[in-house]
Amino acid sequence: MSNGFDQPVMMKIDKIINESDDTKSFMFRHNLDYKPGQFIMVWLPGIDEKPFAVSYYGDDFFGITVLVRGKSTKYMHSMGVGEQLGIRGPFGHGFSITDNIKDGSGNACVIGGGCGMASLTVLIESLQDNNTTILTGATTKTTLLFKNRYKDITIFTDDGSEGSKGYPTDALEDLHKENSYSIIYTCGPEIMMSKVYEFCKKHNIQCEASLERYMKCGIGICGQCVCDGQMVCKDGPVFDSQALGKMSDFGNYSLLKSGQKVSINDYGKWKEA
Amino acid sequence: MSNGFDQPVMMKIDKIINESDDTKSFMFRHNLDYKPGQFIMVWLPGIDEKPFAVSYYGDDFFGITVLVRGKSTKYMHSMGVGEQLGIRGPFGHGFSITDNIKDGSGNACVIGGGCGMASLTVLIESLQDNNTTILTGATTKTTLLFKNRYKDITIFTDDGSEGSKGYPTDALEDLHKENSYSIIYTCGPEIMMSKVYEFCKKHNIQCEASLERYMKCGIGICGQCVCDGQMVCKDGPVFDSQALGKMSDFGNYSLLKSGQKVSINDYGKWKEA
């Protein structure tokens, strides 16, 4: 691993941002060698260790954005400034920014669902100078993330409490007619990403999706995070259309902590004891 | 250790040179990162491992010169071209070539006794362009080493069978008057080196002597090769006047394989079981 940490390095929480009802960001003063789409493992000594994307990133700081889901994330929400978390990584392969996006000749679309937005912010910031559409979705207004972070962001809520009612994918057809995307980046519920992938396939657009699987080692050896022969921690978490096309598990199956293979739906509902 | 071998590397004997009655040189085709005065450990699998100086040195070869003393050296003399020896190293600190020797403004003298000459040849060759006196001594004609290797070499034998009768140190007084040496390098019986050191001290000449002690690790951890708080394998084998001046064991005591401290005389007579 280049320039990252093999073992957790304890870092003091420098600032905490309340992002929404059930989401907080934790900021650290540290220069991390991070590429958009990669993830870090966050260690809570005596409790657990979990993967998170980096959602704030600068030369001398970075931050993670944490949605309360179970024990660990709940514990993190109880932490205060000055307390320490252990960070190892970054790990995995991130998003690729193609030449035609870099030089502005192509258009990109970024679609985030729920706390999947946390995996897309650093990407969005590195695309900013280019012609990029940003779509975000949430179940309801109070769980929307980063809605004020970007000028041009199109919002969707399941209940219509803010932005358009519906899913970000609903708008894709029209937006693509207008902008003719060469690439669509996405992170969010796998069912959403799978719709995005299908859309891209139909319209021959390059797609990159950041997957989530239960992780243990984070370094590509234990096989816990497998998705059809790919290790999400090492080969991913970002996969492109070609890779996604070969994954019949994508959008369908995931392993629980025991290694049991269950539907994505059951996986989402599962919580750790 | 820079660019050397931590573990023995097996090398084929490429050529064997009969140097004298009881001395042979073994040549290897290998580019060794060697500085004059350093030594290598030579492994005879299943038998033993012993330290030797490099006595022949070029871009794509090196050689060692081995005097028969006991079991290992006897075994080496029985070996033929194509057989393999294990080489690790080089180890230790070699001779220093001062600026005034490099630029030719000072004169150097090299004094070798017996197979101590083997530690001096590569040094002599790197001094060759400069004004250097070479003195060599041996008990008798047939044990003289490298006498034809250098044009200007002054020979001494204990029995007068070749060159002048006596020790190389006998000539020092006169030679120094003539050449006013700024440094004298020496390797040979410790009693000889100790005389050279005393001479240098008296005349305020810099002296560098290459010591021999029984070696085990060769890497400065076991303490076997100690000479007054110095590890000959790591701090030496070459020591300068300042270091020699602090060594009351120099010329006097050495450790046997068991760690027993004996006189240099008894050490020389000891042979391994």
Next chain:
Amino acid sequence: MTTPNLTIDLCGTKLSNPTVLPSGFLGTSKSLLKRVADSGAGAATIKSVSFEAREGHKNPTVIPFEAGLLNAVGYSNPGAEETAREFTNLEDVSIPVIASVIGTEAGDFVRVVDKLSASGFSAIELPLSCPHTPGFGLLAGQGTPESTKDIVSAVRKATKLPIFVKLSPNILEIGNLAKAAEDAGANAITAVNTLGPGMIINIEARNPVLSYRVGGVSGQALRPIATRCVYDIYEAVKIPIIGTGGISTGRHAIEMIMAGAAAIGVGTGIYERGIDIFSKICREMETWMSENNFNNINEMTGIAHE
């Protein structure tokens, strides 16, 4: 000179080369076994399976250090039934697949072996040697000749497949254990499991890093000890040995083979050199063997004893 032949016959099963994926690495799904096969492994072992599902220890479960990995995964696995389901039609995987079976009592092993009997595994491995999971391996007293004999004999009656017994490097008299396994009907010895356990403490956190506090040591740190174990076992038994521990290059593989191994396991090496380490090691072995006039693996097995 002709290319050296890397194929081996391991207890009647033909392997295209002697590299084997050891248990606990990537062996969670059939899709990963296929990937491992594509990466050049000669055979692969699935993650150890117990009768009931186990979640294992909490994270962190694996942590690298300067000389290898420390792990206490805690035998997480979905249980025998699920495992049998995941690994059906193993003929889809182009290399032989070994089932690693764990239990606390001899009867547990047999129940798992029964469940897996229709899956098409090429061999059954019994790791009687985990140093960090209560109820299993060393922590269940499985590191003695007596319990080795008990368990192996029971499994021997339950299957016709070759039985590999996986031993712990912690046992000084490892040759005796191997002999007990051989006498009870084992067909090969896998040597070794992880060493220790060891502990790594994060000094800022003032806490051991692994959630289970201690874990088994694998990788470079283990290699000289694994080599010695294989050397000792080779003198104690006639059955083949799958030498495992810290192998990450062709030279390491050959070293282990010269110590007495018929095949070699490569686990932690995957972290060091990537999943295609299997084909890398094979190429390195071929090159070395050509240069040193060896034609096949058998010629090298155990020659450091001569």
Next chain:
Amino acid sequence: MTTPNLTIDLCGTKLSNPTVLPSGFLGTSKSLLKRVADSGAGAATIKSVSFEAREGHKNPTVIPFEAGLLNAVGYSNPGAEETAREFTNLEDVSIPVIASVIGTEAGDFVRVVDKLSASGFSAIELPLSCPHTPGFGLLAGQGTPESTKDIVSAVRKATKLPIFVKLSPNILEIGNLAKAAEDAGANAITAVNTLGPGMIINIEARNPVLSYRVGGVSGQALRPIATRCVYDIYEAVKIPIIGTGGISTGRHAIEMIMAGAAAIGVGTGIYERGIDIFSKICREMETWMSENNFNNINEMTGIAHE
């Protein structure tokens, strides 16, 4: 903030810092002990001494590998009488000097201790744990609670000096051994001796590199296991522990201390960082302690247990 205080009291002896030269490194002569003292060590142990002189194994006796050293020196030493002669007037050495005493039977240890009684050693260390010398340590069955008790009790009667018992990392139930030593009157535990043994084979030579074929593993490979041993012993006994194994930085030293060590041994680290590693480690400890608000060593000992 004031500079942290590195001094410790080890069984009534004051050390200027917790770094100790372990037995087998450089401890062959008084001149080298002085050098080690000048290099910043807090205390030094001499090379283990038996009653009769021993030449030890043939070369190679020590060989580096990627993760540390493998050694089978074979307890070479000039015997008790010569050793007493070499180490007279130990007050010339500015730090406390520990005598490492070996033997096959309890009586052997006592005879050596008697010979050394006039030399001014600060403590007697009993390494009951060498994995590679026939007639000594593990190969003489000294790794059991019974023989530990026998030997320690005998030496206890022969000397008023503090007794340190040095244990093997190979023993899984190391806490029991430490307890046996404590019960028999030991004043401290040195943990640990080398691991294994291990073997390194040179594949071109088709031969193990060490002349004794196998040797004990020290250095990085040993560190996580040594740390776990110290952690276990800390839970088993009240007497101080000299944590030894793979320490080469201030962080490593603090890790060992947090596991339960009162002092720390630094051997193989000398190969990695040179003889002044002792003062390097002390400076690194001071810096870390200042930054993390620790004033002295005691405050850190065992805090990973909390």
